[in-house]
Amino acid sequence: MSVPEECAKKLREISPAYEARAREEYIPIIRPESLKLLLDAAKRTKCYRILEIGTAIGFSTAWLATETGAIVDTVEKDEKRLERARAFWQEIGIENRINAYLGDADELVPMLAKENTYDFVFIDAAKSRYSDYLDAVYPSLAKSGIVFADNVYYLGLVKGDVYPPHKHRTIVTNMRAFLKKISDKEKFDTTIYDTEDGTAVCVKL
């Protein structure tokens, strides 16, 4: 079901200020080039249901819901951020297209994956958990469905096999495990874009 044009118009109108405010407040939301890749990828496949892991203040959620017309299930552990997200979606008029879940993705993602089939999964929460999120969602991802993961090069530390600094070791090690899984040619047709912090688009085979 497509989203009414007045909602899309409202999002285009209020999005720039909302995005600028998030950056001023250091709330990590998707960067412009990655957003473009996200929406291109989401529109490449017919999306009925999307799972977003990491809502923050609902910026990418709003774009996904509006541009695809899909129902979006989204997961966030920070209550204040989720409150802002809900107000943003309400202002646009798309709140009935989005199911927001407050809590830890480690628990919510396996639960949602058991209950639903997803055409598109946007992984954007804890960087050390991407590999686990992938394992949890894989069985519920439709054939030709897409996993889109942002920040897969994590500050440029993941590329190559350089031994990471102690502070980032877990994230880098786990992100490399994630990259190895999405490189499995029997399971995914994966493209990794060098854009910004590295973006992976994986089509389930």
Ligand SMILES: C[S@@+](CC[C@H](N)C(=O)[O-])C[C@H]1O[C@@H](n2cnc3c(N)ncnc32)[C@H](O)[C@@H]1O
């Ligand atoms: C990069 S932001 C999401 C940005 C959003 N997708 C966008 O582009 O507008 C990541 C969010 O994931 C949330 N997060 C991190 N770990 C989480 C967890 N274990 N469970 C649920 N949410 C988590 C953080 O609170 C943060 O708001």
